[in-house]
Ligand SMILES: O=c1[nH]cnc2c1ncn2[C@@H]1O[C@H](CO)[C@@H](O)[C@H]1O
């Protein structure tokens with residue numbers, strides 16, 4: 001056995017390793033069986049493309065695999081349709097926290113757009129409260145199962161709509177009760193983030209935090225606006241920052257002004273590899289810009305985006321990256337600490353997570369690796385060992 005293979009975490013270790021998730025959509029992570037249950041209860045079943053859980057899960061993955069962000073986003077009509085009551089939102093949020101905890105996620109910021117859940121008469125406040133209560137319930141269930149997770153909500157405003165200021169005010173109102181920040185999402189081309197400057201300026205005046213989906217379906221101008229006009233704390237995706245990095249034939253790497261700014265200021269990139277493959281923002285895992293961005297020490301983080309549409313989880317994202325780039329537990333820890341440093345909760349709480357949960361978790365896994373290495377070495381001939 002080579003040290004490379006010994007150093008590669010197993011699927012089971014990947015799942016057990018503490019993970020941090022900053023970019024995950026609540027309406028992109030439902031269990032297929034739950035969609036069917038909820039659809040039955042509300043008469044939406046006839047509108048579902050499939051009514052058997054495995055087939056429905058496959059339908060989402062295939063429908064989202066179109067190479068276009070716009071087509072990818074159409075699939076959310078079905079999940080949002082069944083998330084219109086207090087009970088449905090509570091259940092979906094609780095299951096989300098449970099599923100993430102089961103996958104070894106210790107801290108997550110999960111986002112959704114409250115304005116998409118008002119069709120059956122809920123108010124924006126009722127939506128936020130139902131989701132918050134669901135997250136608390138999921139945390140409790142996880143704890144009862146011996147797992148520890150903390151989930152914060154990010155409130156998203158849809159970039160094609162005109163409710164961003166209202167949603168930003170809502171995020172501010174619930175900042176001490178479960179909501180940790182704000183986001184804008186939806187089709188990127190044609191909807192620049194500067195359409196919502198009033199919301200971002202309001203949040204800055206309130207010393208609140210926000211991320212912006214930028215640099216996914218549209219390139220550098222979108223990232224530039226998100227940072228320099230809107231003042232985003234983080235970039236949702238931001239993967240197209242690669243367009244401002246040149247690798248010459250002799251291997252020299254040059255960063256343009258914007259890429260330098262992003263790296264110098266340690267702007268967190270919420271990278272979502274599988275989602276990027278589906279929307280056409282990247283061609284394959286080995287070609288995904290995360291490899292170069294990690295080598296160049298950008299503040300890169302690993303995320304799921306939409307677990308249902310991508311058939312993924314944090315463990316699956318790491319499995320793909322480990323396959324493509326030969327990452328070790330040290331790389332996993334680096335991405336995880338980057339995620340925790342970039343979270344929107346207070347500094348002392350982030351530090352406590354890093355020192356009390358993440359580092360000890362990886363230290364334990366690495367000691368198992370050392371044990372395996374010692375066991376393997378003792379199997380080789382005496383000359384080799386000495
Ligand atoms: O990768 C993405 N890029 C842009 N918008 C997205 C992405 N994934 C989901 N949403 C949008 O965010 C809404 C709230 O969660 C979803 O309903 C979907 O329309």
Ligand SMILES: [Zn+2]
Nearest residue numbers: 185213236305
């Ligand atoms: Zn997203």
